[in-house]
Amino acid sequence: MRETGRGIILRTNAKFMVPFILLWGLYVLTHGTSGPGGGFQAGVVLAAGFILYAVVFGLEDTQKIFPFKVVLVIASLGVSIYAWIGVFAIVCGGNFLEYGKIPLAHEAAESSKLGIEMVEIGIGLTVMAIMLSIFYTFVQRGD
Amino acid sequence: MILLVDIILLAIAIVLASRAIFTRDILEATVLFAGYSFLLAVIWFELRSVDVSFTEAAVGAGVSTILLVAAIALTLRHEEEEEKSVFRNYFAVIACITFFMVLAFGLPDLPKIGDPNAPQNLHVVPRYIKGSYEESGVINIVTAILANYRGYDTLGEVTVIFTAGISVLLLLRRVLK
Amino acid sequence: MLDVIDVILTKYNYIIYMSLMTLGLYGMIGKSNLIKKLIGMSVFQYSIFLFYISIADVEGGIAPILVEREVTYTNPLPHVLILTAIVVAVSTLAVGLSLVIRIYREFGSVDENKILMRLKDD
Numbered sequence: 001m002r003e004t005g006r007g008i009i010l011r012t013n014a015k016f017m018v019p020f021i022l023l024w025g026l027y028v029l030t031h032g033t034s035g036p037g038g039g040f041q042a043g044v045v046l047a048a049g050f051i052l053y054a055v056v057f058g059l060e061d062t063q064k065i066f067p068f069k070v071v072l073v074i075a076s077l078g079v080s081i082y083a084w085i086g087v088f089a090i091v092c093g094g095n096f097l098e099y100g101k102i103p104l105a106h107e108a109a110e111s112s113k114l115g116i117e118m119v120e121i122g123i124g125l126t127v128m129a130i131m132l133s134i135f136y137t138f139v140q141r142g143d
Numbered sequence: 144m145i146l147l148v149d150i151i152l153l154a155i156a157i158v159l160a161s162r163a164i165f166t167r168d169i170l171e172a173t174v175l176f177a178g179y180s181f182l183l184a185v186i187w188f189e190l191r192s193v194d195v196s197f198t199e200a201a202v203g204a205g206v207s208t209i210l211l212v213a214a215i216a217l218t219l220r221h222e223e224e225e226e227k228s229v230f231r232n233y234f235a236v237i238a239c240i241t242f243f244m245v246l247a248f249g250l251p252d253l254p255k256i257g258d259p260n261a262p263q264n265l266h267v268v269p270r271y272i273k274g275s276y277e278e279s280g281v282i283n284i285v286t287a288i289l290a291n292y293r294g295y296d297t298l299g300e301v302t303v304i305f306t307a308g309i310s311v312l313l314l315l316r317r318v319l320k
Numbered sequence: 321m322l323d324v325i326d327v328i329l330t331k332y333n334y335i336i337y338m339s340l341m342t343l344g345l346y347g348m349i350g351k352s353n354l355i356k357k358l359i360g361m362s363v364f365q366y367s368i369f370l371f372y373i374s375i376a377d378v379e380g381g382i383a384p385i386l387v388e389r390e391v392t393y394t395n396p397l398p399h400v401l402i403l404t405a406i407v408v409a410v411s412t413l414a415v416g417l418s419l420v421i422r423i424y425r426e427f428g429s430v431d432e433n434k435i436l437m438r439l440k441d442d
Contacts, residue, residue, distance in 0.1 A: 033281040035385065036193040038289065040407050044201040051209060079305050082298055097294045100278075113280035116290040119297075126301050127407065130308035131206055134414045137315045138213040138421075153336045160340055160363050164347040169355050176359055183366055191383045192373050192399050195406070202410050203366065210410075214355060214417040218424040222353045223431040235350030239342050246338045251327055253334055257379035264378060264395045272393055275386060282386040284396040285403070293400060300404045307411030314418040 014056040021049035029124045033113060039120040043127025050128075051135050059139055071133045078126025082119050089115075152186050167222045169215055177208040194285045333374060340367035352432040354420045358413060365409045372398045 025045035032038030054062040086097040094101030099115025100108035156179060163175035180203025187196040254261035271288050279287040289297055328335065344367055347360020376398040384396035420430060427435050 032286050033283055035283060036197055036285075036383075038194065038283070038286050040403060041194070041197045041201060044198065044206060044407075048201060048205050051206075055209075075305060075308060079301055082301055086294075086298065097298070099291065107280075109276070109278060109280035112278065112291060116279065116281060116286060119290050119294070120286070123297070123301055126305060130304050130411075133308050134311050135206075135209065135213070137311050137418070138210060138217070140315075140317065149333070153333065157336060157339060157343075160343050160367075164343055164351070164356070164360055164363065169353065169359075172356065172359055176362065179363065180366060183370060186370065187373050190373055190377050191381065191394050192376065193383045193385075195369075195373060195399050195402050198403055198406050199366075199369075202406055207362070207410050207413055210414055210417055211355070211359070214421060217421050218355065218430050222351075222356065223429065223434065232350045235346055238349060239346045242345055243338055243342045246341070247335075250331060250334055250338075253331060254375065255330065256333065256374060257377050259378050259381075259392065261375070263375060263398070268395055268397055271396065272384075284384040284386065284393065285399050288396055288400045289403065296404065300408060303408055304411050307415050310415050311418045314415075314422055 010056050014052055018049050018053050021052065022046060025049060025128075029120065030117070032120045033117060039123025040127055042120075042124040044131060046124070046128040047131035047135070050132055054135065054139070059136070059141070063136070066132070068133070068136055071129050071136065074125050075129035075133065078122045078124070078129065081122030081125070085115060085119055085122070148189065149186075152182060152189070156182050156186070168220065169222065170212070170220055173208060173211040173215065176211070177204050180204045180207065194283075334371075337367055337371045337374070340364075340370070343367075354423065354430045354432060355417075357432075358416045358420065361416070362409065362413055365405075369402045369405060372402050 025042050025048075028037040028045055029039065029042030032042070050062065050066060053065075085099075085102075089098045089102055090096055092101045092103060099112040099119075102111050102115055104111045104114045159175050159179040159182065163172045163179060166172050166175070181200060184196045184200040184204065187199060254263070258264075271292055272284055274292075275284045275287040276282060279291045281287045341364055344360050344362075344364025347363060348357050351357055351360065376395040378392055378394050381392045381394040384393045384399065423435065424430050427438050429435055429438070
């Protein structure tokens, strides 16, 4: 019982901090265009939230929340979102990754901003999933 | 750059980096390396590069330290070779001194720090700064360059991260659950 | 002689970056423990990032986020390059560490000279 958890101070603090870390990571992801932040920072912060939970509460509990196969699917999903938005821009008449031609808003600058935000979500998902999967691989106990 | 703060921070950086490399306990080296990364994040914040400082604090002092500690837990904590003085590694010391001399040879040509007319601030950067709101619609210039002007590079970079994750899986995964 | 002193006084920060790079290089080639080599590689990489970010500084500039009034901004282009490079550096560290773990499982040692001796015996 002692192997998969830590003392009462660590467990209470982690229970308190992890939701705020994940919420803040989501904030950084969606506000990448109007302040410091963006995809890479948000991906690492979200992964750090899950890693904190895994360090304090054990790997099995974390894998019940976020199984390894789901992590791999999310990693592939992030890269695919980025690449397919680029191809979608070609379909709408522009060059590869030219967000201005996607008909999401009236002006090209607005469409560009929405395209950037969608691409940042893709980047954030991939970075978070890969950091988490590297962590899972390093601390696994599959014998 | 405020001069005194700058000198103190850089001096602490050199002390941390040298102690991290010359110690024989690898866990101590890891903790000092985490301190070095975070100190670098503070220096970059003082240089007003907020995005980079944010990323470095999260990545260097966070994820990178966890990975090193996990790797030490799976291998050994102390160095195995017996104590040798620095000057026994002739080749390494001579190579490092040569490297320093070659770099110092180019030192007078480097631009003065903070010069607004230095060549790196001139050719394409004013267009990026101007076009960040007009063409891309965002007010964070770094995000506009990253996702719009240099978006193709960022796609390649996300692929590099993905490939690194797959390589780690290929090397270490024992049982695919 | 006088302009050497002049160069040293005005460009002292470049000299500090060069010393950090040299420390990292010594860690990579002078130490025989594999994990210490990887730490040296990371110190080297971070000192190069420090060099890039420091040349992006503009006198009296503010952080590169657009504001209403007329100001000068610090050069955002090196920030973008280094942002990419930081995450790539941690990915490289992860792959390097997994290689070291596999080598340890195979040879029972993380010291370069012992591994070479074991390879010679086989």
